[in-house]
Amino acid sequence: xxxxxxxxxxxxxxxxxxxxxxxxxxxxxxxxxxxxxxxxxxxxxxxxxxxxxxxxxxxxxxxxxxxxxxxxxxxxxxxxxxxxxxxxxxxxxxxxxxxxxxxxxx
Amino acid sequence: xxxxxxxxxxxxxxxxxxxxxxxxxxxxxxxxxxxxxxxxxxxxxxxxxxxxxxxxxxxxxxxxxxxxxxxxxxxxxxxxxxxxxxxxxxxxxxxxxxxxxxxxxxxxxxxxxxxxxxx
Numbered sequence: 339x340x341x342x343x344x345x346x347x348x349x350x351x352x353x354x355x356x357x358x359x360x361x362x363x364x365x366x367x368x369x370x371x372x373x374x375x376x377x378x379x380x381x382x383x384x385x386x387x388x389x390x391x392x393x394x395x396x397x398x399x400x401x402x403x404x405x406x407x408x409x410x411x412x413x414x415x416x417x418x419x420x421x422x423x424x425x426x427x428x429x430x431x432x433x434x435x436x437x438x439x440x441x442x443x444x
Numbered sequence: 445x446x447x448x449x450x451x452x453x454x455x456x457x458x459x460x461x462x463x464x465x466x467x468x469x470x471x472x473x474x475x476x477x478x479x480x481x482x483x484x485x486x487x488x489x490x491x492x493x494x495x496x497x498x499x500x501x502x503x504x505x506x507x508x509x510x511x512x513x514x515x516x517x518x519x520x521x522x523x524x525x526x527x528x529x530x531x532x533x534x535x536x537x538x539x540x541x542x543x544x545x546x547x548x549x550x551x552x553x554x555x556x557x558x559x560x561x562x563x
Contacts, residue, residue: 339505372549381538381553382489388547425489429548432504433479435489 340364340428342436350444357413359439361404361426369405370430376438377422385424386411418443446471448539448554456533456561462526466539466554473497473520477542479550480513480524482535490535494542495522529561 341364351357361371369389374382384393386402389409399414413420421443426436452464466478480492493503495513503511507526515522526533536558540550 370548374550381540381556382550383553384549384551387543387549393551427489427549429544432502433491433548433550435491437488 340367340431340434342426342428342434344424344426344436344439346439347437348440348442350442351416352444353416353418355416357416357420357441359411359424359426359441361409361411361436363407363409363428363430365430366406367428367430370428371402371404371409372427372429373400373402373411374425374427375420375422376425382425413441416441416443446541446552448541448552450537450539450554450557452557452559454558454560456529456559457563458530458561459528462524462529462533462559462561464524464537464539464557464559465521466523468520468522468541473515473517473522477544478515478522479540479542481538481540481550482533483538483556484532484535492524492526492537494544531561533559534561535559 343362371389373386376382385396390402401412403410423438423440425438447469449467456462474497477494479494495501510527512525536556538556539554541552
């Protein structure tokens with residue numbers, strides 16, 4: 339199984355701050371990496387696919403980068419509605435998710 | 445637009461079989477892969493398995509011995525059965541459209557349904 343780790347597990351930031359989350363795979367997964375946002379009590383929502391492609395309708399303040407084993411997810415200017423848990427997910431093999439990063443407002 | 449809705453019992457007894465159905469509305473179920481994903485309270489996401497509209501399946505190896513998925517294209521539905529459940533199977537269960545092949549992401553999700561395993 340391909341294991342996914344994320345850091346940090348949680349963070350607090352101010353509105354307008356740049357927020358960065360990292361995701362690491364236990365082996366090379368090329369760019370087979372997606373990012374999801376999950377708000378409390380809601381289903382996850384796809385934000386980024388194939389490491390860096392923005393899903394249609396997702397604000398441009400969200401971005402992703404990386405390949406191989408190391409990936410980064412960035413919110414360029416944190417907004418109050420971005421309060422959520424963010425998950426990475428690999429699909430090089432059968433899908434597995436990272437443990438999540440909880441983002442809230444300082 | 446395409447919407448997914450999970451349905452099934454919210455309470456299942458230990459050792460029994462959990463059965464859920466996902467109904468796809470606003471579009472055809474055909475020519476797509478469909479997955480089940482679960483999330484225990486306060487925890488992360490676990491992929492259970494996927495089914496194509498032909499009936500071919502892939503399952504999470506950790507659950508494979510207990511999982512059966514099926515599809516009914518005439519009803520635009522697909523289903524999950526998980527046998528011999530224990531308290532560890534208590535979770536919110538989501539159905540999702542699985543863009544599998546050249547990609548591997550879940551682009552549409554149901555709202556989720558809580559299944560509690562308890563006597």
